[in-house]
Amino acid sequence: MAILVGIAGGTGSGKTSFAHKVAERFGRERCLTIAQDSYYKDGSDLDAAARAAINYDHPDAFDTPLLVQDLRDLKAGRPAPALTYDHANYSRRVLPDALSPRPVILLEGILILAEEPLRRLMDIKLFIDTDADVRILRRLRRDIKERGRSFDSVEQQYLDSVRPMHLEFVEPSKRYADLIIPEGAENAVALEAVVARVHAMLKA
Numbered sequence: 001m002a003i004l005v006g007i008a009g010g011t012g013s014g015k016t017s018f019a020h021k022v023a024e025r026f027g028r029e030r031c032l033t034i035a036q037d038s039y040y041k042d043g044s045d046l047d048a049a050a051r052a053a054i055n056y057d058h059p060d061a062f063d064t065p066l067l068v069q070d071l072r073d074l075k076a077g078r079p080a081p082a083l084t085y086d087h088a089n090y091s092r093r094v095l096p097d098a099l100s101p102r103p104v105i106l107l108e109g110i111l112i113l114a115e116e117p118l119r120r121l122m123d124i125k126l127f128i129d130t131d132a133d134v135r136i137l138r139r140l141r142r143d144i145k146e147r148g149r150s151f152d153s154v155e156q157q158y159l160d161s162v163r164p165m166h167l168e169f170v171e172p173s174k175r176y177a178d179l180i181i182p183e184g185a186e187n188a189v190a191l192e193a194v195v196a197r198v199h200a201m202l203k204a
Helices: 016-026 048-051 064-075 116-121 131-147 151-176 188-203
Strands: 003-009 032-034 083-088 091-094 102-106 124-129 178-182
Touching: 003 016, 003 116, 003 188, 016 032, 016 102, 016 124, 016 188, 032 064, 048 178, 064 102, 064 116, 064 178, 124 151, 131 151, 178 188
Parallel strands: 003 102, 003 124, 032 102, 124 178
Antiparallel strands: 083 091
């Protein structure tokens, strides 16, 4: 049975960077990383108004039952589809190569600890806790440079949905974490503790 580590935290908190650091320690042959973002509900058939109304920071934006089923399969040693979400086209696609089961599975996403069915599957639950001003600066840089968005659009989305949803769903979910990690991947002590714990669980 694979070890599932959940890595939650607000937008720009450093979840992905922390997951990468953990994955590096175990290697590609032993570790698989899954992003909750890949499980956004497909919106390719929606009209323009419905697409504009999608709140990507609300739990309802995700196909959580599908994610739960895929994680169950992977933990049980069965392959699962490799998914990706295209924000430009509002579409979720299945990639050609399926996900192969591995001893360590890292699941990262803003709302994974807010969903009880996901929490039940996790062997270790982490919350990356980073100051709000750092997180918004990181999000601005990512959305403007990587997604070609304007400053005004990023600011509007942050005020309309990102911040309210963080306060309503993301921040309260930290109470479910086994370990709250300040500063994410920069926290070397926490990284070593998590890696050591996973190693111990694998040996057991």
